[in-house]
Structure formats: structure tokens, C-alpha cells
Amino acid sequence: MSVLREIHVLTLFPDLFDGFLRESILGKALADGRLAVRLLDFRGFAEGRHRSVDDVPYGGGSGMVLMPGPLVAALESLPSGTRKVLLTPQGRPFDQAAAVRLAAQERLALCCGRYEGFDERIREHVDEELSLGDFVLQGGEVAAMAVIEAVVRLLPGVLHNADSPTEESFAQGLLEYPQYTRPREFRGREVPEMLVSGHHEQIRRWRRKEALRRTRQKRPELLARLAPTAEDRKLLAELDAEAAATGAARPRIDVALVHHPVRSRTREVVATSVTNLDIHDIARASRTYGIDAYHLVTPITAQRELVQTVAAHWLEGESGARVPQRADALQLVRTVPTLGDAVEAIRRETGTAPLVVATAADAHGRPTVGWAVLRERLAVESRPVLLVFGTGWGLADEALDLCELLLEPILGPTDYNHLSVRVAVGVTLDRLLGRAR
Numbered sequence: 001m002s003v004l005r006e007i008h009v010l011t012l013f014p015d016l017f018d019g020f021l022r023e024s025i026l027g028k029a030l031a032d033g034r035l036a037v038r039l040l041d042f043r044g045f046a047e048g049r050h051r052s053v054d055d056v057p058y059g060g061g062s063g064m065v066l067m068p069g070p071l072v073a074a075l076e077s078l079p080s081g082t083r084k085v086l087l088t089p090q091g092r093p094f095d096q097a098a099a100v101r102l103a104a105q106e107r108l109a110l111c112c113g114r115y116e117g118f119d120e121r122i123r124e125h126v127d128e129e130l131s132l133g134d135f136v137l138q139g140g141e142v143a144a145m146a147v148i149e150a151v152v153r154l155l156p157g158v159l160h161n162a163d164s165p166t167e168e169s170f171a172q173g174l175l176e177y178p179q180y181t182r183p184r185e186f187r188g189r190e191v192p193e194m195l196v197s198g199h200h201e202q203i204r205r206w207r208r209k210e211a212l213r214r215t216r217q218k219r220p221e222l223l224a225r226l227a228p229t230a231e232d233r234k235l236l237a238e239l240d241a242e243a244a245a246t247g248a249a250r251p252r253i254d255v256a257l258v259h260h261p262v263r264s265r266t267r268e269v270v271a272t273s274v275t276n277l278d279i280h281d282i283a284r285a286s287r288t289y290g291i292d293a294y295h296l297v298t299p300i301t302a303q304r305e306l307v308q309t310v311a312a313h314w315l316e317g318e319s320g321a322r323v324p325q326r327a328d329a330l331q332l333v334r335t336v337p338t339l340g341d342a343v344e345a346i347r348r349e350t351g352t353a354p355l356v357v358a359t360a361a362d363a364h365g366r367p368t369v370g371w372a373v374l375r376e377r378l379a380v381e382s383r384p385v386l387l388v389f390g391t392g393w394g395l396a397d398e399a400l401d402l403c404e405l406l407l408e409p410i411l412g413p414t415d416y417n418h419l420s421v422r423v424a425v426g427v428t429l430d431r432l433l434g435r436a437r
């Protein structure tokens with residue numbers, strides 16, 4: 001495998017790199033001669049008396065755009081085989097995996113934009129686009145420095161301790177375990193006993209478990225992407241059991257089935273009728289997956305009374321005595337006039353306003369949260385959670401606006417997307433709460 005030997009930085013502000021390249025591990029790597037960083041001011045490739053590198057955007061608009069000529073000429077002056085990276089907020093987010101990948105290139109070029117960014121045709125002359133994150137910097141130089149620092153510390157011999165890049169955050173798809181150093185006690189807070197025990201294997205296991213715990217708490221989406229080992233699965237089960245023992249296992253989770261405001265086939269806001277099937281089947285799914293209450297939302301008094309009558313039939317009557325499992329499910333049924341009332345009821349009972357999560361067959365351009373991310377979040381969420389389902393042709397905007405998150409639609413391999421709400425509830429509860437055998 002090759003190792004990075006040369007980084008070219010294409011920038012209009014080479015002086016910004018002065019101190020950065022002199023200091024610390026980078027200064028050392030450069031002094032050792034194991035790595036060369038070459039700053040290339042692409043203004044030198046501009047033509048004309050003024051050596052302009054930017055011009056006004058076609059079509060109008062504010063600011064100036066980098067012209068393709070100088071930057072592309074600078075890129076073409078680089079040695080062949082150089083991996084060319086454009087730094088842009090439109091790129092793939094830079095992460096540890098990208099750092100590892102770039103550290104294995106022999107030559108790397110980092111193109112720093114300025115002003116309003118790059119003429120679109122520049123993109124055709126690079127191998128990839130990277131972003132430092134979802135924010136806009138004044139120029140690509142700080143992003144280039146971040147990439148250089150993350151990459152250079154991975155090069156052999158740059159760090160004193162050869163192990164550290166494989167141990168730390170992200171190296172294994174997890175955040176790093178908690179670290180402690182002297183003193184053993186600081187303001188009443190002791191270093192965990194395990195770390196001073198001297199049992200190396202137990203310490204390794206403890207650290208892995210804490211890395212899992214911490215990632216679940218702080219970055220559940222990373223955990224959702226992890227391919228867990230058999231040991232990870234065991235450790236995650238231990239974390240679940242610990243949480244259960246402290247009563248913090250899982251938040252209270254309720255389900256709401258909204259009959260108003262929902263959309264009709266012609267997208268008008270309407271109220272739908274409650275159905276016996278929805279009362280029974282969603283109550284049974286709720287009971288199976290440990291839902292705390294099932295709220296049927298309808299502003300129509302007669303409809304709420306109907307639901308109460310059906311539930312009472314199974315709870316109080318002869319049928320309840322005959323089929324106790326059904327009574328067990330139907331005792332979860334509540335009726336409320338509005339979704340806001342369901343939210344308020346949960347707040348009153350728990351003292352905390354719930355995290356309200358909507359579901360939809362089509363997000364209609366609204367941002368959504370992924371299944372795995374919500375599943376991990378439920379493991380650490382301290383607020384109660386209300387999962388909201390719509391009847392008819394889905395929740396109307398007034399209902400969606402009350403929800404903090406919108407869950408990704410359930411999609412099959414076909415483009416037919418008309419699940420009954422009962423099936424949608426079943427799939428959702430299983431994806432979020434189901435246990436593998």
C-alpha cells in the first residue's frame with residue numbers, strides 16, 4: 001500500500017498556512033522529509049495584467065465566482081497520479097474513513113475555493129469533493145488544514161504511539177471510550193475502579209462497552225451504521241439490561257391514530273371515521289410492542305363515544321372475561337378530540353412534553369429521520385415519545401407541524417405505496433422496538 005508523500009494545496013492565500021505547517025506533528029513530518037506540502041497560488045496561472053481569478057456570475061447574483069482557467073491550469077500542472085480533491089460545502093462530509101483513504105494516496109491535491117465558490121466546470125477536473133461539515137466557511141483553507149492534520153497523523157511514524165489512530169473515536173465506527181489520567185481523585189470524582197485493576201482483558205471489554213454506551217448517547221446514527229460483532233451485541237444487551245434495572249430502559253412510548261386533520265384523496269383536510277379494525281388491531285400491536293397508551297384522535301364526540309363503547313364491550317362485558325387477551329390490549333385505548341390533547345395528556349401524566357414523531361407514506365419534501373437513527377435514539381431518549389399515524393390519505397400539514405420529527409416512509413420494492421394504517425403501525429413498531437430472536 002502506498003503512503004502519502006506529497007500534498008499540494010491550491011490556494012489564493014498561501015500565507016494562511018505559515019504557522020500551521022511549522023507547528024507540532026506536521027512541522028516534524030515536514031522536517032523529517034517524509035512528507036512535502038507544496039502551496040500553489042493559482043493566481044500565478046491567471047492571465048492578463050491583473051491576473052484575475054474570479055468574475056461575476058452569469059445570470060446575476062451576489063459575489064464573484066472562481067473562473068475555471070487558472071484553477072484548471074494549476075491542477076493540470078500537478079504530477080500525474082495526484083488525487084485531486086475539491087473542498088466545498090457541497091462535497092461528501094469528510095470523516096475518518098476518508099482520512100484513512102487519502103493517507104494511502106501517494107500524492108494529494110486540495111483545492112481551496114474563495115468568494116462565492118467554483119465555476120461548475122471546475123468540478124469535472126477533480127476526483128472528489130469533500131466538505132468539512134454543513135456550514136459555510138469563507139474559503140477552503142481551514143478545511144484543507146483540517147484534512148491535512150487528520151491525514152498526516154495517520155502516516156506511519158508520525159505519532160509516537162502507533163496504536164492511537166486505531167483506538168480513538170471513529171476508527172472503529174464508534175466514539176472513543178472515556179479517558180482518565182492523574183490524579184486518581186479530582187474534586188471528589190474517582191477514576192473508574194476497572195481502569196486501575198490491572199486486568200487488561202477486562203479493561204479492553206470495559207472500554208468497548210463504554211464506547212458503545214457513549215456512541216449510543218451522543219451519536220446514535222453512528223451506532224446505527226455499525227456492523228456489531230458478537231461481543232458488541234452482548235455488550236449492547238448488557239447496556240439495555242442496566243438501563244432496564246435503573247428504570248431508564250426506554251421512554252414511555254404512545255401511539256396516536258389521527259382522524260382529523262387528515263387529507264382526503266383530493267388532498268382536502270377532512271375528518272375520517274373510526275373503524276372497528278383500527279381499534280382492535282392497533283391496540284393488539286400496541287400491547288405486543290409494549291406501547292403505553294393508544295390514543296384515537298377525533299373531534300367528533302359520537303365517534304369517541306363509539307370507540308369507548310367498543311373498548312368497554314371487551315373490558316367490562318362477558319366478552320372480556322371470555323377473551324382476556326383482548327381486554328389486555330383494549331385497556332390501552334384512549335380517546336381525545338385533538339392531537340394536542342394527546343400531547344397534553346402525556347405531559348400531564350409524565351411531567352414532560354413528549355417527543356412527537358410523525359409518520360407518512362410520502363414526506364412531501366420535509367426532512368425525515370431514519371429508522372435506525374430513531375431506534376437508537378429511543379434507547380437513550382429521556383422524554384416520552386408519541387408516534388403519530390394518519391388515517392385517510394395521511395396527516396395534514398396542521399398535524400405534521402405539531403411533530404418534531406418525521407419518520408422515513410416505509411417503502412417496499414414496488415412503487416405501490418398504499419399500506420393500511422394498521423400494517424404501517426405494525427411495521428413501524430417492529431422496526432423501532434422489535435427484538436431479533
Ligand SMILES: C[S@@+](CC[C@H](N)C(=O)[O-])C[C@H]1O[C@@H](n2cnc3c(N)ncnc32)[C@H](O)[C@@H]1O
Pocket residue numbers: 087088089090111112113114115116117118130131132133134135136137138139140141143
Ligand atoms: C463562501 S464559500 C462558497 C460557498 C458556495 N457558494 C456554496 O454555497 O456552495 C467559499 C469557499 O470556501 C470553501 N468552503 C466553505 N465551506 C466549506 C465547507 N463546509 N467545507 C469545505 N470547504 C468549504 C469552499 O472551497 C468554497 O468554495
